[in-house]
Amino acid sequence: MSDTVSNTTSGLPPKPEFDIAKIARELVITFAIGVGIMIPMVLLRTVDVRGKLVIEQHWQEMFFALILLVVGRFGLILLAKQKPAFALIVGVIMGIAGWTITFPTEVLEVFMLAAGIILVIRALLGLWRQAKGVTLNDIENGKKRREELLKNSTGYISIFVVALAIFLPFLSDILSTILPSFLGGDSSFIAGLSTRYVIDVSTLILTYVLLAWGLNIVVGYAGLLDLGFVAFYAVGSYSFAILAREFDIGFWTALPLAGFFAMMSGLILGFPVLKLRGDYFAIVTLGFGEIVRILLLNLYDLTGGPDGINGIPRPGFGNVVFFKRIKEEGTQTFTDFFSNTFWQIDYSSTHRIIFLYYIVLVLCLLVAIFTMRIRKQPLGRAWEALRENEVAAESLGINRTNIKLAAFAISATWGGFAGAFFASRQGFISPESYTFIESAIILAIVVMGGMGNLMGIALAAIILIGLPELFRELDEYRMAAFGFGLVLIMIWRPTGLISFRDPTVLLFGKKNKKQQVEEIAHD
């Protein structure tokens, strides 16, 4: 608090005192805490030796980890005390050490290197600011300016993103035709843009976008904390699988039916709990998520228990069956279908992937359009009114239970669609795919995206789902890094990646939008 006060009077960032004794004390505390943290986990390891539990001692690892911790903390203190030049030196030393010295484990080397790089970047930024005499006010203004720019260009960015998503499967063909070879038209990067792997990962990301946009209606608009969203995802998947397998219903009929079943489950689960407030609601939804999972595990006749259901039919289109190994009577393959028309397409195994990609993309676009429209309808406005102030909204005549139930049902429907799509894409489902961690990941995407901001949520899905996919080889470290990354991103941007929201209701249409937004901001 005092920092900002002194800053506004002088206009320059305050120089924090540089007290060596204090810093030394801080470092000693860091060291002591580090020792406490590491003794039980890093130093002493339980190892199974021929069926007998033995404790191994890893002194070396602990020693290096402690050095990393204390030096890193020292660098951060230097940054906080506005000594970027020293921090730069520390960062460079850490980077070089991580690069050259052989540590007991590779993880430590990577950590050292990464910490060094981050320190160097932040220190360079600090040096640049000092050199240009950038004040804290300038930084704040710059932030606001960038936010404003982003806000005004959201429309264009979304059009660009949607276009990119639509053309993604053909991007490398298009780019390699358009771009001459000296601009990299035939480079391996461009050829890699539309590979099977990229489309596959994009399909996965879009599935999560669909789920997160569904959850967003409950969490972002209606302001209810739902920790059991995976229940609807599971209901959608299982009802789709059972309908398609047992009753032989096609994809395009089973998909809405799965959505319908998910919606019904949303209504049934929602009805008793919507009276609850805040975190009581959260724990009950968490409980429902677990109940659904336990039911899936134990209703053996219906769900196959822990074995799950396999052989779920892939989506087709009318009598065009895309991807059956053995061709059945009266069905056509994709290539057959097109051979009678203007386009002649050779058979390719990626067609199936591309087809799935477009199904989920269309579902996403439908949900996006629906969400953007409903926000402006009475229903959407009632959600937001309830979120902002439940008591006030209720006294203005909003029926709390019905409005919340609508939010719950709609979001469950989208969850059901995503579940049905997932089931049909995988061809196999089991209760393992519907654990609490899934709910947590979807919720994290919504919150990180900025709660209610569709673009932000899509961006968060790309970061949280796409990035870990890139590091598939580091399988064992992936989830640890994911968890730690969640913490870091939340600390970095607590309100989400894109956290502005236009006022939903504008009195005079779009024309005076800017003016009105300003007026509201002034109030």
Added chain:
Amino acid sequence: MAYFLQQLINGVTLGAVYGLIAIGYTMVYGIIGMINFAHGEIYMIGAFIAVIGFTLFSGLPLVSAILLVLALSMIFTAIYGWTIERTAYRPLRNSFRLAPLISAIGMSIFLQNYVQLLQGARVRPIPPMIKGSFKFFQDSDFVVNLTYLQLIIIVSTIALMTVFTLIINKTAIGRQQRACEQDKTMAALLGVNVDHTISMTFIMGAMLAAFAGVMVTLYYGVVHFFIGFLAGMKAFTAAVLGGIGSIPGAMLGGLLIGLIEAFWSAYFTIEYKDVATFVILVLVLIFRPSGLLGRPEIEKV
């Protein structure tokens, strides 16, 4: 009758453990209004330290080994609790409601995988240390068994909870905690170090969870990196059942959840014991929306 009595004993033992973990949830919720999702992992770490300790001190006499492991586990777990608050929650204290929740979920995922990476993904067993039991009340051919260990768990939990209640009600730090729970700004104005008090809350919660972890390690004899999730969820349910924010409520809730689980598994199906727990939670919340001992919130515009 004998069967019933046996289930009662099992349920109270389980309930004591849940109650200890639930106190950590309820205290943190009371003071900073967030669900500390990583608390289950704190308990798991406590249990892991117990396994390490019991393996290291297997040569010592039984009583001193248990006391030593209890002390070490509580100290080290407290350091974990403190560090988690300091790194993942304090920077987010004044931001909007869901930010610390996501950070806590992230911390929970991280700790689970961190322990899995360092200590291995397999179940870690220790040999049974306290054997023997009181046998009483024979009913046809069923004998009620109160093992020494169950007795130790129940008695020590009661003792610990009594001490803890005294700390909260009679000491300066307890007073400060209650003050912060009421109104942090006012408490700060009256000279309470709010940061310090919140840190102490996390340390106390972690110590209670570590105690529960050691007891569970002795009771079941195995520890696994994933045990924190289910225990944490049950304990959180217990805290909500008793009325979140209320410490006696957490104890009562823990006891109830333990009893429900024991009796449901004994008389109905063991597969659906968690379903029973949650259904009873929902029923209680429908009729008493702020839990059994919670104060109803009065909302104003």
